[in-house]
Amino acid sequence: MVEPGDRQRATTVADVARRAGVSKATAARALGDYGAVSDSVRERVQAAAEDLDYRPNELARSMNTGRSKTIGVIVGDIENGYFGLAMRGISDTAKAAGYDVILINTSENVQTEIDAVRVLLDKRVDGLIVAPASSFHIEHLRRVDDSGRPLVLLDRRVPGLEAVSVEVDIAPSASDATAALLDAGHTRIAFVSALQTEGEGYSDRLQLRVSSVTDRLAGIVSALRSRGIEPSADLIRFGALGPERTRAITGELLELEDPPTAILASDSLIALDVLRTLRDRGLRVPDDLSFVMFDDFDWAALTDPPLTVVAQPIYDVGVAAATILLRRLAGLPHDDVRARLPATLVLRDSVGPVPVRA
Amino acid sequence: MVEPGDRQRATTVADVARRAGVSKATAARALGDYGAVSDSVRERVQAAAEDLDYRPNELARSMNTGRSKTIGVIVGDIENGYFGLAMRGISDTAKAAGYDVILINTSENVQTEIDAVRVLLDKRVDGLIVAPASSFHIEHLRRVDDSGRPLVLLDRRVPGLEAVSVEVDIAPSASDATAALLDAGHTRIAFVSALQTEGEGYSDRLQLRVSSVTDRLAGIVSALRSRGIEPSADLIRFGALGPERTRAITGELLELEDPPTAILASDSLIALDVLRTLRDRGLRVPDDLSFVMFDDFDWAALTDPPLTVVAQPIYDVGVAAATILLRRLAGLPHDDVRARLPATLVLRDSVGPVPVRA
DNA sequence: CAAGCGAATGAGACCGGTCTCAACATAGCG
DNA sequence: CGCTATGTTGAGACCGGTCTCATTCGCTTG
Numbered sequence: 001m002v003e004p005g006d007r008q009r010a011t012t013v014a015d016v017a018r019r020a021g022v023s024k025a026t027a028a029r030a031l032g033d034y035g036a037v038s039d040s041v042r043e044r045v046q047a048a049a050e051d052l053d054y055r056p057n058e059l060a061r062s063m064n065t066g067r068s069k070t071i072g073v074i075v076g077d078i079e080n081g082y083f084g085l086a087m088r089g090i091s092d093t094a095k096a097a098g099y100d101v102i103l104i105n106t107s108e109n110v111q112t113e114i115d116a117v118r119v120l121l122d123k124r125v126d127g128l129i130v131a132p133a134s135s136f137h138i139e140h141l142r143r144v145d146d147s148g149r150p151l152v153l154l155d156r157r158v159p160g161l162e163a164v165s166v167e168v169d170i171a172p173s174a175s176d177a178t179a180a181l182l183d184a185g186h187t188r189i190a191f192v193s194a195l196q197t198e199g200e201g202y203s204d205r206l207q208l209r210v211s212s213v214t215d216r217l218a219g220i221v222s223a224l225r226s227r228g229i230e231p232s233a234d235l236i237r238f239g240a241l242g243p244e245r246t247r248a249i250t251g252e253l254l255e256l257e258d259p260p261t262a263i264l265a266s267d268s269l270i271a272l273d274v275l276r277t278l279r280d281r282g283l284r285v286p287d288d289l290s291f292v293m294f295d296d297f298d299w300a301a302l303t304d305p306p307l308t309v310v311a312q313p314i315y316d317v318g319v320a321a322a323t324i325l326l327r328r329l330a331g332l333p334h335d336d337v338r339a340r341l342p343a344t345l346v347l348r349d350s351v352g353p354v355p356v357r358a
Numbered sequence: 359m360v361e362p363g364d365r366q367r368a369t370t371v372a373d374v375a376r377r378a379g380v381s382k383a384t385a386a387r388a389l390g391d392y393g394a395v396s397d398s399v400r401e402r403v404q405a406a407a408e409d410l411d412y413r414p415n416e417l418a419r420s421m422n423t424g425r426s427k428t429i430g431v432i433v434g435d436i437e438n439g440y441f442g443l444a445m446r447g448i449s450d451t452a453k454a455a456g457y458d459v460i461l462i463n464t465s466e467n468v469q470t471e472i473d474a475v476r477v478l479l480d481k482r483v484d485g486l487i488v489a490p491a492s493s494f495h496i497e498h499l500r501r502v503d504d505s506g507r508p509l510v511l512l513d514r515r516v517p518g519l520e521a522v523s524v525e526v527d528i529a530p531s532a533s534d535a536t537a538a539l540l541d542a543g544h545t546r547i548a549f550v551s552a553l554q555t556e557g558e559g560y561s562d563r564l565q566l567r568v569s570s571v572t573d574r575l576a577g578i579v580s581a582l583r584s585r586g587i588e589p590s591a592d593l594i595r596f597g598a599l600g601p602e603r604t605r606a607i608t609g610e611l612l613e614l615e616d617p618p619t620a621i622l623a624s625d626s627l628i629a630l631d632v633l634r635t636l637r638d639r640g641l642r643v644p645d646d647l648s649f650v651m652f653d654d655f656d657w658a659a660l661t662d663p664p665l666t667v668v669a670q671p672i673y674d675v676g677v678a679a680a681t682i683l684l685r686r687l688a689g690l691p692h693d694d695v696r697a698r699l700p701a702t703l704v705l706r707d708s709v710g711p712v713p714v715r716a
Numbered sequence: 717c718a719a720g721c722g723a724a725t726g727a728g729a730c731c732g733g734t735c736t737c738a739a740c741a742t743a744g745c746g
Numbered sequence: 747c748g749c750t751a752t753g754t755t756g757a758g759a760c761c762g763g764t765c766t767c768a769t770t771c772g773c774t775t776g
Contacts, residue, residue: 010505012732023756028734035735036753058480059426060732063417064761070460070481079446081439088437091463100477102428103461105449119458122416123428147368272656279660298630299655302637304662370762381726386764393765394723418762422731 011052020048031056062124070100071325072120074130075154076108080269082295082314083131086154089318090129097326099126108133108194114140121147127325131155134209150328152321155314156211157338164328166321166339168312170212170294173343174219174264177292177310180345181262182227185354186290190235190253190260191220192246192270197238213266216294220264235260246273254281261354262290268297275303286352296346306348313341369410378406389414420482428458429683430478432488433512434466438627440653440672441489444512447676448487455684457484466491466552472498479505485683489513492567508686510679513672514569515696522686524679524697526670528570528652531701532577532622535650535668538703539620540585543712544648548593548611548618549578550604550628555596574624574652593618604631612639619712620648626655629665644710654704664706671699 017027022041029035030045031054037045048054062068073090075083087103094101102125104116113133117140120128128144131154138161144151145163153165181189195213197206208214221231234256240246250273253260265271271293278289285291285305293300296311320339328334375385380399387393388403389412395403406412420426429452433441445461452459460483462474471491475498478486486502489512496519502509503521511523539547553571555564566572579589592614598604608631611618623629629651636647643649643663651658654669678697686692 010732014732024733025735025757026755028732029755032734036755038754041754055476055480057421057482057732058477059417059421059482060761061734063415063421063732063763064734066761068417077446078436078449079442081437081442084437084439084442087461088435088463091436091461095462100460100462100481102458103445103449104453104458105446118413119416122413123458124415124417269656272660275660276656297657298627298634299657299661302630302633302662303657303660368762372762382763383727383765384725386762387725390764394725396724399724415762418731419764421733421762422764424731 010057011054012057013054015052016045016049016054019052020045066124067126068124069098070102070123070125071322071329072102072104072116072123072125072128073154074104074106074113074116074120074128076106076131076133078103078105080267081297082267082312085314086131086318086321089315089320090322091318093319093322093326099326106133110134110137113137117141117144121149125149126329127151129154129321129325132158132210135159135211136207136209150325152325152328154321155317158211162337164324164334164337164339166317166324167212167215167341168314168317168343169215169340170310170312170343171215171219171222173310173345174216174294175223176219176345177264177308178220178223180308180347180351181264181290181292182223182229184262184290184351186260186262187229187354188232188235188258188260188262189220189224190237190263191217191266192237192240192249192253192263192274193217193266194240194246194270195238195266196241203233216264216266240266240270240273243273246270247277250274250277254283260289262292262351265291265293268293268295268300271295271307285350288355290352290354291350293350301348305350307350308348309346310343311346312343316341368415369412370415371412373410374403374406374412377410378403424482425484426482427456428460428481428483429680430460430462430474430481430483430486431512432462432464432471432474432478432486434464434489434491436461436463438625439655440625440670443672444489444676444679447673447678448680449676451677451680451684457684464491468492468495471495475499475502479507483507484687485509487512487679487683490516490568493517493569494565494567508683510683510686512679513675516569520695522682522692522695522697524675524682525570525573525699526672526675526701527573527698528668528670528701529573529577529580531668531703532574532652533581534577534703535622535666536578536581538666538705538709539622539648539650540581540587542620542648542709544618544620545587545712546590546593546616546618546620547578547582548595548621549575549624550595550598550607550611550621550632551575551624552598552604552628553596553624554599561591571624574622578622598624598628598631601631604628605635608632608635609639612641618647620650620709623649623651626651626653626658629653633661643708646713648710648712649708651708659706663708665708666706667704668701669704670701674699 013028014024017024027045030037030042091101106112110133127150129152135158138158151163153163157165193213224231237249240249265274292308294310296309300307300309371385372382375382385403388395388400449459464470468491485508487510493516496516509521511521515523551571582589595607598607623632651665651667654667658665658667682692
């Protein structure tokens with residue numbers, strides 16, 4: 001049906017109407033399946049549409065329905081399997097409801113995130129799912145609300161913003177992981193995170209930009225304190241932003257006068273670089289150092305040694321976020337303001353007893 | 359500037375024009391920065407826009423420019439780190455050029471892919487990047503051409519379709535990997551792929567749906583034949599579509615009368631399940647069985663043992679695909695019809711000598 | 717000083733759909 | 747048979763931008 005000539009201008013309702021010998025309005029009704037159309041006309045129009053290979057222009061449709069059947073997703077890094085999986089959850093859920101997804105990657109950069117929100121709003125997405133890079137810069141998220149479009153926060157909440165958030169309830173598992181280390185006799189327990197902070201040290205007053213990291217830390221600190229151990233500022237490290245920084249930080253930890261005997265890595269990307277650094281220095285896990293990673297992936301069971309991890313149901317987080325957003329778009333009541341999915345500690349072989357000092 | 363009341367209707371050029379006391383046309387000129395506008399008017403309009411917090415409706419803009427500044431990407435599985443990285447390459451490149459990306463996941467399902475193409479075309483994306491699930495069903499890809507919008511194939515080419523493809527030149531590395539196994543003395547070399555085929559066996563006449571797998575196989579077969587070894591149909595296996603199937607296939611291979619002494623896994627997802635199956639059966643790599651994986655990821659160097667892999671520059675493939683698409687969108691000449699990036703064999707420790715039969 | 721030219725501006729068509737409203741036909745009812 | 751209720755259709759406004767065209771104005775130039 002497609003002749004070589006007609007690749008230029010797409011056929012429109014008007015074309016179909018003309019061919020079917022009816023008015024534009026009637027053709028639109030027959031095609032859009034709304035209003036009342038007689039059967040004979042409907043068939044005629046549909047045949048004409050078929051002949052002309054008519055496809056509606058969704059842009060035009062969106063423009064006066066006001067809905068684009070598209071949701072925007074803004075994450076820090078799709079390359080990270082964590083967000084990859086979440087994205088899959090969102091995408092599967094959205095597709096099932098007839099929605100498409102526009103994805104924007106911010107590299108955890110606030111300015112990029114601000115631009116991303118603006119662009120998606122301008123593109124008239126129906127709703128937004130955002131893993132906010134910072135709890136402090138939230139004016140742009142307020143804008144989303146002002147625009148009347150629903151916003152769901154992914155993996156992280158933002159205090160002071162009345163938006164629904166879907167998170168992993170990570171603090172209890174972070175406590176469990178820390179407790180496991182404490183049980184094995186460790187007291188010098190380090191935590192390495194990618195988060196950028198004003199300083200790099202730790203204090204009780206520390207305000208973190210990302211709630212999911214705050215929660216990890218809260219869980220760790222509470223477990224430590226329940227055993228009478230004060231968190232040590234030199235063991236809680238931020239700014240592991242890439243391989244180089246992570247390796248440098250790991251090196252610094254190892255060269256402390258009183259180095260840690262166990263390390264908790266805040267995500268899998270960091271874990272990989274920490275482990276590489278340990279291996280390069282000839283340190284073995286868990287003989288020389290115990291290790292726990294946040295996030296579980298298939299490969300975590302196949303490393304040497306298999307890694308003890310805090311497993312997060314991140315696919316389900318994506319599904320939940322999309323589901324809530326879609327419910328709001330459908331005008332249904334959204335029960336929660338803060339959905340939290342449970343994490344679990346998966347014990348494998350990377351935690352061992354404290355090595356005797358040489 | 360945002361009053362609680364105005365969340366309903368967004369401000370338009372007409373609003374700005376009224377406030378600035380000029381015509382809609384003039385306001386549009388001042389805002390859109392085209393045509394001729396006097397400085398005084400421009401300032402007045404811009405001030406008005408600022409006051410009203412004006413944001414252009416990209417939908418409306420797209421509708422009569424005909425361009426949406428959006429490209430569509432269709433892949434089999436974003437959850438797979440392979441496509442995750444490619445996506446990142448595409449996304450980074452697109453963003454740098456002011457384009458956004460709509461992502462659709464097909465689960466390697468042809469019908470879903472057909473729908474995806476239709477939806478994206480209807481949404482009036484400016485161009486498409488597709489990793490086609492099948493070389494046989496390509497009418498929907500032809501449609502893209504007919505629509506006048508550029509199409510770039512990612513990772514896979516489609517014979518008979520005159521579209522640009524960006525691929526990894528994988529055959530030579532597949533040969534190298536096979537040669538490495540042959541050098542170690544292996545002759546019973548298995549290949550496990552996720553690809554669905556009519557039968558599950560192998561024959562020379564076999565037509566595969568995905569060129570990147572065809573190429574892997576071609577490289578393997580040519581290396582075998584150069585040593586006078588005929589590929590054995592029972593060692594070349596398809597249909598490893600999920601953990602269960604992969605484990606079943608691996609089990610079947612191991613239970614052959616004359617089982618393989620080496621396995622090549624067509625991608626990292628399969629590799630993980632093969633390795634798990636081996637471990638569950640108490641088989642060690644490389645002592646009991648040698649192993650090579652296509653795709654390299656950070657974790658591949660940290661497994662037990664570190665894996666010998668065929669590393670593919672998949673991020674760069676994404677960048678190249680997006681670059682070519684953007685060039686075509688800009689009306690620039692597109693030199694290649696088929697860009698091919700080199701893969702490399704990375705030797706680690708998962709290949710060893712053939713074990714002596716017990 | 718009149719003609720000529722370019723810059724600035726406004727009116728309104730247009731993109732491709734949706735949707736309101738009025739016109740008309742037919743059927744049901746008193 | 748007249749009147750209204752219901753169903754079907756067409757004309758045209760509208761969404762929010764872009765863009766063409768005609769008009770007006772100021773300035774140069776012969």
